[in-house]
Every structure is written in C-alpha cells, then in structure tokens.
Amino acid sequence: MSLFTLCSATGAPGVTTTALALGWVWPLVHPDRRNLVVDADVSGSGILPGYTQAGVPAGGGVLALAAARRVGTAEEIVEHAVALDPDARRFVLTGLSATAQARPLGPVWQSLADAAPSLGAASTDVLVDLGRLGHRYEPTPLIEQADTLVVVLGSTLASVTAAVEAVRALRGSRGPSQTAALLVSDGGPYSAREIAAELEVDRLPVIETDRWAARALAEAATTGWRFDRSPLLRAAREAAAHLRDTVATLRTGALS
Ligand SMILES: Nc1ncnc2c1ncn2[C@@H]1O[C@H](COP(=O)(O)OP(=O)(O)OP(=O)(O)O)[C@@H](O)[C@H]1O
Numbered sequence: 001m002s003l004f005t006l007c008s009a010t011g012a013p014g015v016t017t018t019a020l021a022l023g024w025v026w027p028l029v030h031p032d033r034r035n036l037v038v039d040a041d042v043s044g045s046g047i048l049p050g051y052t053q054a055g056v057p058a059g060g061g062v063l064a065l066a067a068a069r070r071v072g073t074a075e076e077i078v079e080h081a082v083a084l085d086p087d088a089r090r091f092v093l094t095g096l097s098a099t100a101q102a103r104p105l106g107p108v109w110q111s112l113a114d115a116a117p118s119l120g121a122a123s124t125d126v127l128v129d130l131g132r133l134g135h136r137y138e139p140t141p142l143i144e145q146a147d148t149l150v151v152v153l154g155s156t157l158a159s160v161t162a163a164v165e166a167v168r169a170l171r172g173s174r175g176p177s178q179t180a181a182l183l184v185s186d187g188g189p190y191s192a193r194e195i196a197a198e199l200e201v202d203r204l205p206v207i208e209t210d211r212w213a214a215r216a217l218a219e220a221a222t223t224g225w226r227f228d229r230s231p232l233l234r235a236a237r238e239a240a241a242h243l244r245d246t247v248a249t250l251r252t253g254a255l256s
C-alpha cells in the first residue's frame with residue numbers, strides 16, 4: 001500500500017472529513033502502518049483551520065515544503081507534518097489557506113507523488129485530500145501516480161451523476177482496478193446498491209452521517225471513547241479495510 005488519493009466530482013460531499021477519519025482509523029485497521037494525510041486541496045478549503053488551532057503554524061505543511069525547495073526523503077516530509085498522537089503513527093500535512101498560494105506548488109505535488117513509494121517502504125501510507133476534481137491548479141501527479149483514486153460522493157442525483165462521469169473518465173485514463181468510491185450517506189433518494197451499480201463497482205462502503213464526529217475531526221478534537229466508537233469512525237474502519245483490499249487486488253492482478 002502507499003498512495004490513496006481522495007477527491008470529489010462536485011459539491012462538498014465530505015472528502016476532507018472522510019480523509020481525516022480514514023487517517024485516524026488507519027493504524028487500527030493496519031497495525032503495522034503509519035499514515036500521512038496530505039491536504040492537497042488547491043481551492044484552500046481543506047484541513048488547515050482546525051489543525052492551526054492544534055498548533056500547526058499557518059506557513060507549515062505543504063507551504064513549508066515548497067519553501068524548502070527540495071522535498072527530500074520520506075522522513076524529511078514527515079518532519080513538516082504534525083503528529084496527531086503520542087505514538088506518532090498519524091500525521092497531517094496541512095495545506096493552503098487560499099487558492100492564490102496554489103500556483104507555484106506543481107513541483108511539490110510531483111515530489112510528494114514520487115516520494116510515496118519510499119514513504120510506503122518506511123511503513124507510511126499516504127492519504128491525499130485532493131478536493132474537487134477539475135481545478136486549474138489540480139495536483140495532477142497525485143491523481144496519476146495514486147495506487148487507488150477514491151471518488152467520494154453523496155447520494156443526491158447531482159452528486160451521483162457527476163461521480164459516475166468522473167469515474168468513467170478516470171477509468172479511461174487509469175484502468176478500472178485503480179478507481180474506488182466511498183458514499184457519504186446524506187439522506188439522498190438512492191441506495192448504496194443502486195449507486196454501486198451505476199458506478200460499476202462491486203463494493204461501495206458507506207460513511208455514516210455523524211455530525212458530532214465530523215466536527216471533532218475538523219477541530220482536531222479526536223480524543224475519547226465516544227469519538228473512537230462513533231458511527232463515523234466505525235464506518236471509516238470498514239472503508240479503510242476496503243481500500244487495503246483494492247491495492248491487494250491490484251498487486252495480485254499485476255503479478256498474475
Ligand atoms: N460523515 C459526515 N457526517 C456528518 N457531517 C459530515 C460528514 N462528512 C462531512 N460532513 C460535513 O459536511 C460539510 C462538508 O464536509 P467536508 O469539508 O469534509 O467536505 P469536502 O468534500 O471536503 O468539501 P470541500 O470541497 O469544500 O473541501 C462539513 O460541515 C462537514 O462537517
């Protein structure tokens with residue numbers, strides 16, 4: 001395993017929340033792995049606010065990497081991230097606070113994508129929050145070099161229609177086994193089974209609607225038993241196991 005890139009096709013279905021939830025449960029599902037959540041949302045609507053309160057300087061994260069001019073080794077990348085737990089198994093690399101900061105970041109995205117295999121070899125999987133597809137400063141290398149690209153969607157007609165189109169286009173350019181989907185249940189009219197059929201995926205894990213836990217993730221207030229046992233975190237565990245399986249299938253397919 002190494003590079004998973006989460007994105008949306010339209011709206012704000014919950015990419016950031018889902019990426020943070022997956023990052024939190026990752027060491028529980030994959031006990032021998034660390035993970036780094038990278039905020040690569042060039043629209044600037046990503047992870048920074050709550051994690052600034054948690055002690056990350058506004059100029060840290062990917063901006064600090066850009067200033068360093070050389071992204072460097074896996075450990076150097078992790079040094080620019082903030083550890084979310086005392087065991088240092090969960091890290092977040094914060095992103096932009098405004099889209100104007102995105103223009104010079106192309107080389108940083110390329111270097112991060114190139115570094116993902118060595119991070120993986122150092123037991124660190126990378127979970128990217130790419131935000132919405134189609135931005136003019138889109139971090140293309142994090143799409144093209146992802147082991148699994150994960151389209152996050154809601155169950156409204158607009159969300160499903162846009163996701164179906166995006167998944168088709170991505171399959172055309174990347175191959176079917178590298179594109180997965182996660183459904184954030186938002187009370188829309190279609191069932192997960194119907195949406196999975198439209199997307200032509202065998203499994204469509206559902207992320208529960210859980211406002212309390214979603215807010216705790218946004219505010220970096222990820223402590224306590226209530227959080228760990230919340231519906232959102234339980235759903236994220238299943239989704240994390242599914243993502244592991246997508247990569248296992250991919251590798252098996254590549255070997256056979
Ligand atoms: N599983 C969930 N349960 C409850 N609320 C959620 C869930 N996921 C996201 N939300 C809420 O929906 C709103 C949008 O979520 P989020 O910021 O994660 O979406 P996004 O797709 O990253 O949006 P953007 O494209 O603006 O970055 C937030 O208020 C968040 O708290």
Ligand SMILES: [Mg+2]
Nearest residue numbers: 015016045046
């Ligand atoms: Mg977001």
